[in-house]
Amino acid sequence: MRNSIILVDFIELKLREGMPLALAVEEAGVVRFRPILLTAAAVIVGSLVMLADPIFQGLAISLMAGSVAATLLSVPSIPILYFLVARRGRAAQLHREGAMNAATES
Numbered sequence: 001m002r003n004s005i006i007l008v009d010f011i012e013l014k015l016r017e018g019m020p021l022a023l024a025v026e027e028a029g030v031v032r033f034r035p036i037l038l039t040a041a042a043v044i045v046g047s048l049v050m051l052a053d054p055i056f057q058g059l060a061i062s063l064m065a066g067s068v069a070a071t072l073l074s075v076p077s078i079p080i081l082y083f084l085v086a087r088r089g090r091a092a093q094l095h096r097e098g099a100m101n102a103a104t105e106s
Contacts, residue, residue, distance in 0.1 A: 003036050003074040011082055015094035016101070021087055025079045033075055043067040 007028050014024035044067055050060035 002039075003070060004078045006032055006036065007074070007078045008082055011079065011086075012094055015086075016097055021083060025083045029075065029079045036071060036075060040067045040071040 010028040010032050011024045014027060015021065019027070044064045047060040047063045047067075050056040050063075053060075
């Protein structure tokens, strides 16, 4: 969930700045990939400590597997789904907001 929010927020920020939808989606995937990957790696490394404990071993495995699965699923799929949905109207609305803000700042 956290990865999805980060990606969508970044895309919408770029759209408000006037970037076209396709470029905003591409840049979000490229720029936010490293922080998402580092967060997943931190969860995995932190869970390695729990692997030695027989009581918490199952929790550690589920945390590690869930983090890997969420990263692998959200990084490619969220930008694609956002592009497919937003090109119908949300992107144009954010472009207008960005243009209006740029006009008032000038």
